[in-house]
Amino acid sequence: xxxxxxxxxxxxxxxxxxxxxxxxxxxxxxxxxxxxxxxxxxxxxxxxxxxxxxxxxxxxxxxxxxxxxxxxxxxxxxxxxxxxxxxxxxxxxxxxxxxxxxxxxxxxxxxxxxxxxxxxxxxxxxxxxxxxxxxxxxxxxxxxxxxxxxxxxxxxxxxxxxxxxxxxxxxxxxxxxxxxxxxxxxxxxxxxxxxxxxxxxxxxxxxxxxxxxxxxxxxxxxxxxxxxxxxxxxxxxxxxxxxxxxxxxxxxxxxxxxxxxxxxxxxxxxxxxxxxxxxxxxxxxxxxxxxxxxxxxxxxxxxxxxxxxxxxxxxxxxxxxxxxxxxxxxxxxxxxxx
Amino acid sequence: xxxxxxxxxxxxxxxxxxxxxxxxxxxxxxxxxxxxxxxxxxxxxxxxxxxxxxxxxxxxxxxxxxxxxxxxxxxxxxxxxxxxxxxxxxxxxxxxxxxxxxxxxxxxxxxxxxxxxxxxxxxxxxxxxxxxxxxxxxxxxxxxxxxxxxxxxxxxxxxxxxxxxxxxxxxxxxxxxxxxxxxxxxxxxxxxxxxxxxxxxxxxxxxxxxxxxxxxxxxxxxxxxxxxxxxxxxxxxxxxxxxxxxxxxxxxxxxxxxxxxxxxxxxxxxxxxxxxxxxxxxxxxxxxxxxxxxxxxxxxxxxxxxxxxxxxxxxxxxxxxxxxxxxxxxxxxxxxxxxxxxxxxxxxxxxxx
Numbered sequence: 001x002x003x004x005x006x007x008x009x010x011x012x013x014x015x016x017x018x019x020x021x022x023x024x025x026x027x028x029x030x031x032x033x034x035x036x037x038x039x040x041x042x043x044x045x046x047x048x049x050x051x052x053x054x055x056x057x058x059x060x061x062x063x064x065x066x067x068x069x070x071x072x073x074x075x076x077x078x079x080x081x082x083x084x085x086x087x088x089x090x091x092x093x094x095x096x097x098x099x100x101x102x103x104x105x106x107x108x109x110x111x112x113x114x115x116x117x118x119x120x121x122x123x124x125x126x127x128x129x130x131x132x133x134x135x136x137x138x139x140x141x142x143x144x145x146x147x148x149x150x151x152x153x154x155x156x157x158x159x160x161x162x163x164x165x166x167x168x169x170x171x172x173x174x175x176x177x178x179x180x181x182x183x184x185x186x187x188x189x190x191x192x193x194x195x196x197x198x199x200x201x202x203x204x205x206x207x208x209x210x211x212x213x214x215x216x217x218x219x220x221x222x223x224x225x226x227x228x229x230x231x232x233x234x235x236x237x238x239x240x241x242x243x244x245x246x247x248x249x250x251x252x253x254x255x256x257x258x259x260x261x262x263x264x265x266x267x268x269x270x271x272x273x274x275x276x277x278x279x280x281x282x283x284x285x286x287x288x289x290x291x292x293x294x295x296x297x298x299x300x301x302x303x304x305x306x307x308x309x310x311x312x313x314x315x316x317x318x319x320x321x322x323x324x325x326x327x328x329x330x331x332x333x334x335x336x337x338x
Numbered sequence: 339x340x341x342x343x344x345x346x347x348x349x350x351x352x353x354x355x356x357x358x359x360x361x362x363x364x365x366x367x368x369x370x371x372x373x374x375x376x377x378x379x380x381x382x383x384x385x386x387x388x389x390x391x392x393x394x395x396x397x398x399x400x401x402x403x404x405x406x407x408x409x410x411x412x413x414x415x416x417x418x419x420x421x422x423x424x425x426x427x428x429x430x431x432x433x434x435x436x437x438x439x440x441x442x443x444x445x446x447x448x449x450x451x452x453x454x455x456x457x458x459x460x461x462x463x464x465x466x467x468x469x470x471x472x473x474x475x476x477x478x479x480x481x482x483x484x485x486x487x488x489x490x491x492x493x494x495x496x497x498x499x500x501x502x503x504x505x506x507x508x509x510x511x512x513x514x515x516x517x518x519x520x521x522x523x524x525x526x527x528x529x530x531x532x533x534x535x536x537x538x539x540x541x542x543x544x545x546x547x548x549x550x551x552x553x554x555x556x557x558x559x560x561x562x563x564x565x566x567x568x569x570x571x572x573x574x575x576x577x578x579x580x581x582x583x584x585x586x587x588x589x590x591x592x593x594x595x596x597x598x599x600x601x602x603x604x605x606x607x608x609x610x611x612x613x614x615x616x617x618x619x620x621x622x623x624x625x626x627x628x629x630x631x632x633x634x635x636x637x638x639x640x641x642x643x644x645x646x647x648x649x650x651x652x653x654x655x656x657x658x659x660x661x662x663x664x665x666x667x668x669x670x671x672x673x674x675x676x677x678x679x680x681x682x683x684x685x686x687x688x689x690x691x
Contacts, residue, residue, distance in 0.1 A: 029430065043430035064396055065430035081427055082396070104400065105427060122402065141404050142420055160406055160419060181409045182419050200422065200458075201409050222459055 014303040015293075019334040022056065024048045028327035031314040032071035035090035038325040039076055040314065040333055041069045047076065047088055050325075050335065061086050061094055068119075072111045073319050077119075079106025085119050098126070098134075110146040110155070118146050118155050125157045127168040135168045145186040145197065158183035158197050163207075165195075177207045179214065185224070190233035194254050196247075198224040202240060204247070208254060215256050217247055221269070228275040230282065230296060235261070237273040237282050244270055244284045244294065264294045264301055274315040274324075283324055285312025291326055304336055351466040353543050354438045356451050359473030360482050360489040361444035364502040368473055368534040368541070369441060373398075377538055382428055382435040384421065386443045397435055399424055403443060405450045408457060415457065415649060416450040422458050429464050437543055438465065445488050448472075448495040449627070449647055456650035467645075469544040472496035472526075473534065477506045480515050483522070483592075493519055494595050494627045494672050495647075496526040498541050505532040521590035524597055525630075525670050595627075596676050600669045600685045605636035611688040615644070615651065618684060623649030625676060631669035634659065636690045 027043040040048040044065050046058045062080035069078040075089045083103035087095045097117060100106065104121040111117055116129040120143035128134045141160035148155055149165075157164045162178040163186060177195065183205065185198035194215075196206040202223050206215030219241075226239035234250040246261040248254070264270075268288035275282045280296040289309030293302040305312075310330035317324055327333035359365045372381055373395065382397040406419035421440065428438065442451055448470055455467040472492045475482075479501075482489035493499065499519060504512055512530070519528065529536045611633070619626060629646040644653030659665050671681065 027430075027432075043432075044434075065427055067427050067430065081399075081431070102400075105424075107423065107427070142402060142423060144423075160404065180407070182406045182422075184423075199409075200406070200419070203409075 012301055012303050015336065016303055016306060019304065019336045020054050022050050022054060022327075022333040022335060024050075024056065024327060024331045024333045026331050027329055028314050028331055028333060029066065030069050031316045031325045031327055031333070032069070032076050033073065033316060033318040033323065033325065034071065034076065034088070037090060038316070038318075038323070038335055039071075039088065040325070040327050041066055041076065041078065047078075049092055050333075054335065057092070059088060059092050059094060061088055067105055067107055068109045070109050070111050072113070072115075077109050077111055077117055079109045079119055081105045083121070085109065085117070087117075097128070108143055108146040110148050112148040112153070113150070114153075116148070116153065118148065120146055120157070123159075125155065125166065127155060127166075129153070129168070132169060137164075137166045137168070137174065139164050144182060144184040144200075147186045147188055147195075149188050150190055150192050156186045156188065156195055158186040163195060163197060177212055179205045179207075181205075185227065187227055187229070187236075189236070189249050189254075190229055191249075193252075194249060196227065196236060198227060198238075204238065206247075206254065208256075213256070215254055217255060217260070220245065226270075226272045228273045228282065230275040231278050231280060234280075235275075235296060237275055237284075239270040239273050239284075242266060242269055244273055244282065246296070261296075263296070263299050264292050266290060266292075266307075268307065269311075271311045272313065272315045274317055276321050277317055277319060278321045283315050283317070283326070285315050285326060285328075287311040289328055291315070293324075305334065352432075352435075352438055352464060353468035354440060354455065354465050355468050355542055355544075356448060356470045357439055357441045357473070358446065358448050358470060358492045358495070359444065359500075360475065360479070360486060360492065362478070363444070363473040363475040364500070364534045365441060365444075365473050367502075368500065368536075369439070371534060372439065372538060372542070375538065379437065379542075380435040381542075382431075382438045384424055384438065384440045386441060386446075397431075399428070401440075403446060415453065417454040417457050418451050421451060421454045422461060425454075425461050425465055432464070437468070439542075447488060447491050449491070452495065452647040453650055456647060456652055462652075469497040469541070470495045471498045471500065471541045473500045473502055474515075474519070476501050476504045476512060476515050476530075480518050483518055490522060490592075490595055491627065493522045493526075496523060497544065499523070499526045499528045500534060500536050500541065501528055501530050502534050503532065504530045517590050518592075521592040522595045522597070523672055525599075525672070595672065595674055596678075597673075598671045598676050598678055598681060600631075600667075600682065602667045602685075602689045603664070604689050604691075605634050605638075605665065606667050606688050607690050608635040608638065608642075611635070614684050614688050618681065619646055619649050619651055622673075622677060622681075626671050626673040628672045629669065631667065632656075633667045633669075634665040 024040045028040045029043050030041045032039050036052050038050045046060045049057050063082035065081040067079050075087045077087045079085050083100035085098040085106050100121050106119050108120045118127045124136050124138050126136045139157050139159045145158035153169045155166045160182050165175040182200035183197040187196050202220035204217035222240045224238050224240040228237045236247045238245045243262040243265040264284050268286040271287050272285040283293050285291050288307040290307040291305035310328040313329045314327040324336040384399050384401045402420045404419040405416050408415040631644050633642040639658050640655040643656040
């Protein structure tokens with residue numbers, strides 16, 4: 001990776017005084033917007049719903065650790081170490097979607113635009129659609145990640161040595177994309193042309209779906225735990241380095257043979273990234289608590305939160321892109337209205 | 339390969355005990371004790387068979403023993419993929435437990451589970467390998483050491499050995515099995531038990547990984563002070579050769595597994611030692627199952643401790659040398675076909691003159 005000149009960072013614009021601090025009061029692992037509420041998902045047991053006035057109300061969702069959470073803006077679906085899959089809606093209503101009979105951990109969850117939900121326990125992935133009944137599929141090793149394709153009913157199941165593409169509504173055999181190693185996260189590009197996994201080792205792996213050509217994306221000092229597609233899917237922003245690593249996906253070859261762009265370098269590891277839903281802006285959280293907003297076109301930075309706290313654990317924009325919510329691992333959170 | 343010199347002692351890492359032992363040795367008995375006795379501590383326990391533990395507890399987690407190869411060009415570098423995931427999930431409940439116990443199946447090689455604590459950055463951040471505890475069956479271990487390579491690996495890897503079911507063997511048989519264990523691993527702390535009645539503090543949260551023991555002991559004198567009878571006239575069959583030492587203890591050499599101990603009263607040159615050790619485990623790591631040491635470097639007032647599994651090492655400044663404490667370096671290696679002379683010569687070159 002090339003060197004970056006941090007010479008301009010001294011005169012950075014700050015909006016730290018415009019942030020509304022929120023005392024969530026528990027360790028947070030992710031944040032999502034449900035209507036007007038920012039919903040901070042705790043590491044255990046509950047979700048803190050914060051309204052536009054900053055009022056916090058806690059909703060109990062699990063009897064233990066919350067292992068995974070995903071949202072489509074209407075509800076958050078979460079899996080826990082209590083073996084339960086639950087949904088929380090904007091009104092604060094909790095619904096039990098499934099319970100594992102052996103109380104196995106629900107490790108991964110994914111939501112389809114049409115409302116179907118997928119989850120996994122051990123080696124088994126489950127899908128339940130709005131219309132269709134529950135179906136399951138077993139892969140050779142523990143499921144590391146789940147993602148629905150943006151079009152059609154197709155589920156990517158990441159596991160050891162590759163990804164299985166499963167069509168729950170078709171009798172066709174599942175397609176397997178092989179690559180040695182343990183795949184722990186998975187995402188489709190918004191145009192449905194590429195599939196990218198975050199591996200156990202510090203690297204991403206990608207496939208062009210038309211011809212399953214491989215894309216190796218390496219060079220990270222640490223494991224990639226956060227990936228976010230920029231508006232229109234032109235870039236995939238990732239954590240894992242001391243700059244935001246941006247892989248170009250605008251051309252038909254994706255990042256093949258290209259260098260990534262590197263934005264917002266700091267003396268700390270990027271822990272979370274969240275791209276703005278409409279504009280070429282992203283928010284990046286760091287291991288020292290710093291949060292920056294970064295313009296993708298020229299790398300201009302705005303300081304949202306100063307360093308000196310626990311690592312940033314959660315970042316999210318509301319659907320309109322007018323609100324940014326964040327929290328660190330210790331539960332110090334904030335809301336920024338733009 | 340982690341940078342040995344730059345690692346700093348982290349705050350509040352959760353200690354992890356790896357519990358191994360061949361089928362039927364008594365692991366489940368020990369686990370049930372740990373889970374049921376009133377010791378004021380809470381343990382998260384990762385088990386391979388849910389059913390064996392007759393206790394309902396939401397901190398008992400079933401594992402799949404998935405062994406993954408790492409894509410780092412290191413052939414013996416395997417980790418427990420399921421463990422990486424489970425530890426990640428458990429960290430969400432930090433504060434709800436004091437320590438973690440990982441039970442392996444009776445046929446498991448302890449290397450992947452131990453290596454998980456060396457290779458994964460996130461695991462390392464939150465947890466540290468406290469000790470490998472091996473439960474062995476006094477009646478059947480000698481036979482298993484001959485026919486089950488897994489049983490031998492489990493003994494070789496151990497920091498603590500619970501030699502169980504001693505009530506089922508004679509004194510002579512007990513001396514025999516202990517000598518067999520010592521031939522493979524002279525450095526582990528050994529406890530003789532019936533029904534795994536060992537003080538839990540002797541197996542859990544051992545802190546310094548029982549490292550100090552390697553400073554205390556000469557392998558030749560390991561049995562000194564033990565209260566069993568030494569049977570000089572016992573006759574042995576098989577390929578092992580035994581010979582009586584001047585102090586009359588039975589001593590075996592295991593043809594398959596050896597241990598090697600190095601020591602120096604003169605300080606080591608860190609700029610020579612670190613590259614040498616890293617090079618050694620990189621080239622001979624497949625043969626070296628375990629390595630550990632306490633080191634005195636020149637111009638360094640701190641004790642440096644390290645431990646390794648195959649090609650992986652981790653080390654840290656442990657504490658300052660105490661006044662009057664002999665600043666002595668001591669290393670041990672346990673493995674197969676150890677190139678003893680090469681290791682000895684290499685070590686000699688790291689000693690300051």
